Amino acid sequence: MTLSYDELRNKAKELRIDVIRSIFSANSGHPGGSLSAAEMMSVLFFKQMNIDPKDPKKKDRDRFVLSKGHAAPVLYAALAEKGFFPMEDLATLRSLGSKLQGHPDMIKVPGVEMSTGSLGQGISTAVGMALAAKIDKNPGRVYALLGDGELQEGLVWEALMSAAHYKLDNLTVFVDWNGIQIDGFNDDIMCVTPVDEKFKSFCWETVVIDGHDVEAIDQAIEQAKKCKNKPFAIIAKTIKGKGVSFMENQNGWHGKAPDEEQAKQAIAELGGTW
Amino acid sequence: MADKIATRQAYGEALAAIGAENNNIVVLDADLSGSTMTKLFAKDNPDRFFNVGIAEQNLYGVSAGLAASGKTVFASTFAMFAAGRAFEIIRNSIGYPHLNVKICATHAGVTVGEDGGSHQCIEDLTLMRSIPGMIVLSPSDATSTKALIKQAADIDGPVYVRLGRAAVPVLYGEQDEIKIGKAKLLRNGKSLTLIATGVMVAEALAAAETLAAEGIDARVLDMHTIKPIDEEAIITAAKETGAIITCEEHTVLGGLGGAVAEVIVQKCPVPMAFVGIKDRFGQSGKPAELLKEYGLTAADIAEAARQMVAQKR
Known part of the structure; x- marks a missing residue:
């Protein structure tokens, strides 16, 4: 069942509420970069990707790699909302014995295609997956979500170079360009701009969109699917902490959990009930 | 005097042989295929051989992705750049998810010779055996290399194989039984x-x-x-x-x-x-x-x- 754009917007809101709840339960985690990716996750998991929670390993599935693994809460939210595991598991985030590790673990969590967290590695493994699909003539597509700070890792550029060399038009990468990393603004720490020009010079097709516009995200993916002989990058301009007023564009909310008062306010702002 | 054959040569020959039988095997290299001898596989299987260029981190990241998609991956470079440079990629993207990648690293040890200390990896066994679930092999001659590579291909999980540059005496005959885990x-x-x-x-x-x-x-x-x-x-x-x-x-x-x-x-x-x-x-x-x-x-x-x-x- 495909969701309408309105439903996708609503799903993004639900993902955000799940993110706040689970990080509050864990009293630990990364809200900022989870909230900035909610619309991209909504469109991928609830419209675009060919995935089946009843058959998570089906051969022709699309694969998603969360290269910015610290946004695990939004991935777990999407997988739970999709039915890969019970919603109540989200409350076990980061606790001893939970499958929901601080960063995604492919052995433990159905629907997680690659264990990630160490930045730069997810995109490299996504190249391997896209290559495997080419060898097998498998129609499944590969999606990866990169952080903007992650672009500072040298391995990212090794991977981008190889994806273009192998003409991996079955690989689509999102850059969650929210402008902030742990220590502050990208521009102050280590400038990553111009992001799209860098991708272009590595022989990628690119488009720059508003990463909170579900329609634009959907159309960009459609464009990526039509692109031949080149990998495709969707550079998504986003707001870190999007949807929660006191987290938006605040670098203090990269990796900090809200207290009860803050969690209540966040969920109220997102239209949820405590 | 016994025949002398480098273990890397035996590796290349073993790879070519098992690659012909098993088309699920994919081989990767990082611009050293003529030295690691993966070229012996590449010659007959160009569609299953990928040279990622001088990028050892990506070599093992791409290997992990191929393995996550069901391939049996053999990925080679010099030991220095596999166990050394790519250690953390091997640890987190191959070891942690226990993926089916055989890290076959040649030019280990001081017998690399003239290239000198920058290229003589003498730490790889220590580094690789510290990774949970990693099998670590270090064959002594051509015959045992072939036997161990064949067995490694049948294991569903990560294996590190230490191979040398220099020709070394052949110690075993075909009849000698060499088994992983058995001295x-x-x-x-x-x-x-x-x-x-x-x-x-x-x-x-x-x-x-x-x-x-x-x-x-x-x-x-x-x-x-x-x-x-x-x-x-x-x-x-x-x-x-x-x-x-x-x-x-x-x-x-x-x-x-x-x-x-x-x-x-x-x-x-x-x-x-x-x-x-x-x-x-x-x-x-x-x-x-x-x-x-x-x-x-x-x-x-x-x-x-x-x-x-x-x-x-």
Whole structure:
């Protein structure tokens, strides 16, 4: 069942509420970069990707790699909302014995295609997956979500170079360009701009969109699917902490959990009930 | 004099042979296919061979993705750039998710020779055996290399294989059984046991010959599997010979010697000595000169054995 754009917007809101709840339960985690990716996750998991929670390993599935693994809460939210595991598991985030590790673990969590967290590695493994699909003539597509700070890792550029060399038009990468990393603004720490020009010079097709516009995200993916002989990058301009007023564009909310008062306010702002 | 063949050559030949039978095997290299000998596979299987260029981190990241999609992956470069440069990618993207990647690293140890210390990886056994679930192999000759590579291909999980540049004596025939996890008894003896790996196995055998002439009866074990280490063979050797010397073309910090010592100390304490590289970097030179410089010859092993036997008495 495909969701309408309105439903996708609503799903993004639900993902955000799940993110706040689970990080509050864990009293630990990364809200900022989870909230900035909610619309991209909504469109991928609830419209675009060919995935089946009843058959998570089906051969022709699309694969998603969360290269910015610290946004695990939004991935777990999407997988739970999709039915890969019970919603109540989200409350076990980061606790001893939970499958929901601080960063995604492919052995433990159905629907997680690659264990990630160490930045730069997810995109490299996504190249391997896209290559495997080419060898097998498998129609499944590969999606990866990169952080903007992650672009500072040298391995990212090794991977981008190889994806273009192998003409991996079955690989689509999102850059969650929210402008902030742990220590502050990208521009102050280590400038990553111009992001799209860098991708272009590595022989990628690119488009720059508003990463909170579900329609634009959907159309960009459609464009990526039509692109031949080149990998495709969707550079998504986003707001870190999007949807929660006191987290938006605040670098203090990269990796900090809200207290009860803050969690209540966040969920109220997102239209949820405590 | 026995035939001499480099273990990297045997690796390339084994890969070509199993690659012809199993089309699920994919091979990757990082611009060293002529040296690692993956070119022998590439020649007949161009559609299953990928040269990722001089990018060893990406070599192992891409390998992980291929393995996550069901491929059996063999990925080669020099040991320095596999175990060294790409350590954290191997640890997090191959070891942590326990993916089916065979890290076949050539040009290990000082017998790389003239290229010098920057290219002589003497830490790889220590690094690789520290990764949970990683099987670590270090074959001594061409025959055992082929046998171990074939078995590694049938294991669903990560395996590190340490291979050398220089031609080394062929120690085994086709009829010799070589099994992952099982040390190979090459010479029985009662005075002490030489537990050797890689190129040092031939040196240990030569040392045992010298010692025999002096009335010292050395047992020689080829410890081609560093992890999981053959505890039974080590404990039996300790009980029956009362002293152990490990021999490796590798730092003495945490490699074969460390692995054997962990068993000895906990299960059957006996005197031990370590023949290996003593907290130094390598340097340029001819392989034979370097073995001598770093105390890795049959003569060095024999001398260590004499001291050990004297200590026992």
